[in-house]
Amino acid sequence: STLVKAGFQHIQVLEAMSRPGGRVHTTRPFGQDIIELGANWIHGQEGNPLFHLARERGLLLEESGSAKTMCLPGSLTPNNYFFEESGRQLPVDEVDQVCAFFRGVTSKAFGSELEPSHSAQSLGGYLDQEFAQSPLGASKVGQRIFEWCKRSECTDEASSSLYEVSAVQLCHYVALEGGFFNCLGPGGYQALVDTLLDSLAPGSVLCDRPVHSIHWALEEERHAHPVSVRCRAGQCFNVDHVIVTVPLGFLKENATAMFEPALPVSKASAIESLGFGTVDKIYLRFEKRFWPDDCDGIQLVWDAGPEDEKVYRYSQSGGGDWRDTWYKKICGFDTVARHPTVLCGWITGREAQHMAGLDEKTVGEACVRLLRSFTGWLVPEPAQVLMSRWGSEPFVRGSYTYPPPGVDAVREHNALAAPLPLPSDAAHSQEKPLQVLFAGEATHANFYTTTHGAYITGIREAQRIIDLYGDKKLDS
Numbered sequence: 001s002t003l004v005k006a007g008f009q010h011i012q013v014l015e016a017m018s019r020p021g022g023r024v025h026t027t028r029p030f031g032q033d034i035i036e037l038g039a040n041w042i043h044g045q046e047g048n049p050l051f052h053l054a055r056e057r058g059l060l061l062e063e064s065g066s067a068k069t070m071c072l073p074g075s076l077t078p079n080n081y082f083f084e085e086s087g088r089q090l091p092v093d094e095v096d097q098v099c100a101f102f103r104g105v106t107s108k109a110f111g112s113e114l115e116p117s118h119s120a121q122s123l124g125g126y127l128d129q130e131f132a133q134s135p136l137g138a139s140k141v142g143q144r145i146f147e148w149c150k151r152s153e154c155t156d157e158a159s160s161s162l163y164e165v166s167a168v169q170l171c172h173y174v175a176l177e178g179g180f181f182n183c184l185g186p187g188g189y190q191a192l193v194d195t196l197l198d199s200l201a202p203g204s205v206l207c208d209r210p211v212h213s214i215h216w217a218l219e220e221e222r223h224a225h226p227v228s229v230r231c232r233a234g235q236c237f238n239v240d241h242v243i244v245t246v247p248l249g250f251l252k253e254n255a256t257a258m259f260e261p262a263l264p265v266s267k268a269s270a271i272e273s274l275g276f277g278t279v280d281k282i283y284l285r286f287e288k289r290f291w292p293d294d295c296d297g298i299q300l301v302w303d304a305g306p307e308d309e310k311v312y313r314y315s316q317s318g319g320g321d322w323r324d325t326w327y328k329k330i331c332g333f334d335t336v337a338r339h340p341t342v343l344c345g346w347i348t349g350r351e352a353q354h355m356a357g358l359d360e361k362t363v364g365e366a367c368v369r370l371l372r373s374f375t376g377w378l379v380p381e382p383a384q385v386l387m388s389r390w391g392s393e394p395f396v397r398g399s400y401t402y403p404p405p406g407v408d409a410v411r412e413h414n415a416l417a418a419p420l421p422l423p424s425d426a427a428h429s430q431e432k433p434l435q436v437l438f439a440g441e442a443t444h445a446n447f448y449t450t451t452h453g454a455y456i457t458g459i460r461e462a463q464r465i466i467d468l469y470g471d472k473k474l475d476s
């Protein structure tokens with residue numbers, strides 16, 4: 001839409017799936033009201049172009065009463081019910097104390113306040129070290145709540161484990177000021193996507209058009225355009241510029257075969273070294289609400305959960321089979337906006353990928369078992385179960401990006417964003433500039449993981465093309 005506004009006319013969007021939106025996926029499986037399988041909230045307000053766009057178009061939720069946040073250590077309410085494996089409900093202040101400590105130490109990591117000694121450390125390792133030095137670390141219950149904190153933080157970092165996320169690199173992520181969980185109105189995220197699509201000419205977006213390969217640096221003598229984009233079904237587009245916005249997960253699996261000539265080493269190594277983790281949601285719809293009116297969600301605190309350091313290390317060394325206990329990675333079940341009888345469970349990492357191979361009935365049964373044994377309440381069978389399966393989605397292969405330990409994340413995000421040919425590449429120095437450009441959340445060094453990050457990178461790449469042509473007439 002930025003290119004259209006600047007007067008560009010020959011624009012074609014090739015989308016592999018049968019719908020536009022990608023990791024924004026608004027559905028209506030339980031009647032009229034929306035369920036978001038992908039992105040849910042607009043994170044931050046100040047300087048957030050999506051927040052402003054949504055507000056300008058009247059797409060934000062007006063009644064704050066039905067706004068729902070997810071239960072994270074940073075967004076705890078007294079109405080989140082925490083249960084231990086024994087069935088005991090944990091006192092709010094006990095949970096709050098540990099979560100407050102967790103918030104304090106994680107915000108040090110996000111606020112670039114870590115000592116150089118933490119530079120090679122994982123976020124999990126750093127958090128454990130701090131917790132061990134705190135009086136809270138001596139309590140068994142405190143340790144269990146801390147494990148829940150780490151497990152639920154995995155949803156924010158899209159990681160299998162915080163032991164696989166860098167502690168020091170997190171400071172490059174920029175959280176925008178203003179409410180973190182801005183909710184969209186009844187049209188959900190899709191309404192924002194539709195707003196952008198409305199500005200395109202009819203026929204500009206072709207769905208079910210997976211791109212097979214991108215041939216660039218084509219010889220000027222033989223080709224009118226430097227780039228040829230070939231679809232799997234055989235259709236071919238000869239173009240001046242292509243903006244590649246496929247997810248990092250897709251690039252990890254397909255980049256080697258997709259580009260001819262091959263991507264430069266800096267880009268290939270960025271694709272390999274940045275992490276792309278899986279976060280999935282499990283929606284359970286019941287005929288009748290069985291949880292108390294004031295309950296915002298039910299959180300599960302294990303005696304020894306998968307983010308307990310010893311459990312994690314044992315499992316990494318091949319001990320036990322995490323597949324048998326995949327459900328232990330579920331953080332809890334939050335209530336859902338507009339759906340008074342629906343709960344949403346969150347799960348990450350390899351366990352989420354494993355779950356994607358199971359059917360709805362099996363997953364629903366596992367969730368009901370957990371809810372019954374932790375709460376002791378009379379939990380009926382769910383009437384409907386719906387899960388996202390982002391890890392096995394062939395054109396995504398995960399949920400969002402994270403920085404693994406030892407990776408210079410800013411350098412890698414920037415390498416991923418660099419257009420081809422690279423200005424520094426002597427072999428291509430005589431060629432037309434900006435043949436292949438890259439956008440998408442993984443190409444933003446500060447707003448990776450977010451929809452606004454993705455949006456801003458699209459504008460960034462469009463602007464490169466606009467700047468290239470300057471005042472030249474765009475009539476050809």
Ligand SMILES: Cc1cc2nc3c(=O)[nH]c(=O)nc-3n(C[C@H](O)[C@H](O)[C@H](O)COP(=O)(O)OP(=O)(O)OC[C@H]3O[C@@H](n4cnc5c(N)ncnc54)[C@H](O)[C@@H]3O)c2cc1C
Pocket residue numbers: 014015016017020021022023024037038039040041042043209210211212245246247250279280281388390395396398399400439440441442448449450451452454
């Ligand atoms: C479960 C979940 C919850 C999330 N929650 C939030 C949230 O609350 N707030 C937030 O800000 N962000 C959230 N995110 C992240 C957010 O959704 C993404 O960062 C953002 O949507 C990414 O946009 P993108 O354009 O980079 O990639 P995508 O939206 O993934 O778009 C890439 C597109 O490329 C297409 N594609 C792939 N391969 C090909 C091919 N070969 N040919 C043609 N097309 C291809 C894909 O089909 C896809 O449509 C969440 C994500 C998930 C999965």
